Amino acid sequence: MGQSLYIETYGCQMNVNDSELVASILTDAGYTLCQSAQDADIVLLNTCAIRDNAETRILGRLAHFRDLRATQTPHLTIGVLGCMASRLKGELLSPRVGANLVVGPDSYRELPRLLARAQNAVAIRLSDRETYQGIAPLRYATNGVSAFVSIMRGCDNHCTFCVVPFTRGTERSRDPLSILQEVEVLRDTGYREVTLLGQNVDSYRWSMGAEGDLPFAGLLERVARQAPGMRIRFSTSYPNDLTEAVLHTMAQYGNICPHIHLPVQSGSDRMLRAMRRKYTRAEYLQQVARIRAIIPTVAITTDIIAGFCGEQKVDHQATLSLMREVGYDAAFMFKYSDRPGTYAHNRLPDDVPEEVKTQRLAEIIELQNELSLQSNMHDVGREFEVLVEGDSKRSAEDACGRTGQNKMVVFKKQQSEPGQYAHVRIVSCTSQTLLGELV
Structure with missing residues (x-):
């Protein structure tokens, strides 16, 4: 039996899928998954760097594992994977943190070789080609009902607040044939729902040679037809990249779920420009109207940031008014967190006081709870x-x-x-x- 391995995952659905890829790579190399860090020879933390509190939580877990190694398991190897590995690099190998291994999102194929070295190994180079094609994810922690399938990696949008382009690299799409094969395996093994993943799924594009390019709408239709008995979801959409072709495909196929996650971030045009979002408030609302006209039963959810650089009370009120106008079914809501390496960190002062951020976030959450309750009350009796x-x-x-x-x-x-x-x-x-x- 090979060394035992424990994986702990933080952050987005993409990280969940990446952990399944890591599990597949390492079990194929002879490692054995276990359910407890106390039983493991190797602990890997697949990390998120999107907000400061996420990194703080992970650093606390690393301290716990460092203490575990010092007191109970002297042979324990601690590895940091994912976006935090890309951002902090060799800093994570310091005695203060205690990691032995630092591996970014595009270097997971190297894990068996790096683990063989075990000490002070770093691999964080980003790739413009790696999609992990040919590796079947090991669905080790799913409910057996729903699964994630990555269709692309990276992001080219470079919003001023976001670290993703720096931690996950440029956009690259995956061969549609490999996506369909993965969906087919899920279908045949009893899964009933699949979520197609990408930082911006609407940017998906694959050259089909003489047939031209296959956009996301075409891929979505192929997946829906490949697995008519499965529910199909996707995430995430960028507001002005979501095409009518995608919406009409959703309306045509009953197994594509009527739900769109459409991050707005702010309802203020001034803030949207500062964030380098590529749409205005009016354009966003036009997209919402288009979605509801084509898919009347749709649920729309969003992401909202409170207290971005330079945000004034009038900008905050614009966000609240947009929330009321859209009537979101649900939302992910956060205080702005300054991230080193981003344009905002380098060029825009983080000048909204913490107590103001906290108060504005509380108002956003309170309003969204009202909107969510209204949305749910509309469903009573249905x-x-x-x-x-x-x-x-x-x-x-x-x-x-x-x-x-x-x-x-x-x-x-x-x-x-x-x-x-x-x-x-x-x-x-x-x-x-x-x-x-x-x-």
Whole structure:
């Protein structure tokens, strides 16, 4: 038996998928996955660098593993993978942090060789070609119902607040044939839902030779036809890159879920320019109207940043008014976090006081809770097809699953099992959850 391996994952869905790639690479090399860091010879942390509090949390975990090595497991190898590895590089090898291994998102194929060295190994070079084609992810921590499939890597947008172009490199798309083969394997092994992943899926493009280029709309249609019995989701869309062709494809195929995550970040044109977003408030609202005209049942969710550089009260009020105008079903909401290496860090003063950021974020969250409750109350009395994911966290007598709009539903499970579809009538709700009964 090879050395035992424990992987801990932070951040976005892309990191979850990357951890599955790492698990596949290392188990093929003879390593054995285990469920506890206490039982491991190697601990790998797949990290996120998008906000300071994410890095702070990971540094705390690294301190824990460093202490574990000092007191209980002297042979323990500690590795840092992902975006934080790209950003901090060799700093993570310092005695203060205690890592032995630092590997960026484009260097995972090198892990077996690097682990053989075990000490002070760094591989963080970004690639303009690596898509991990030919590696089948090891779905070691899924519910057996839903899975992620990466269709592209990197980002070319260079928003002023974002580290992703520096930690994950430029955009490159994956061969559609390999994507379809991966979806086919998931379909044949019983998965019922797949999410196509990319930092900006709408930038997906693959040359088909004499047939021309295959854009994201074409890939989405091929995946929907490849697995008609599976739900298809995708994330994330960039507002002015989302085409009508994608929307019409969603409307045409019933297995493509009517949910679009459309990050806005701010409702102020002044802030959007400072963030180097490539749309105006009016253009964003036009896109929302276009989406709802083509897909009337759609749910729209978003990302919002509070307290970006130079944000004034009028900019904050513009964000609140846009939220009301769109009526988001849900949102991810954050205080602005200055990230070294970004344009904002180098050129724009982080001049909104922390207490003001906190207050503005609280107002955004309060408003979104109201909007989410209104959205969920609209669903009371309606019936939905819910894909069962498992038991509710609060009671083994209840099942939970999601609607096509990605809303969580809890109901008495009776004979419902994970992976089955349940026909559920919504009888009540909170701002976060729909409560239903089997029909």
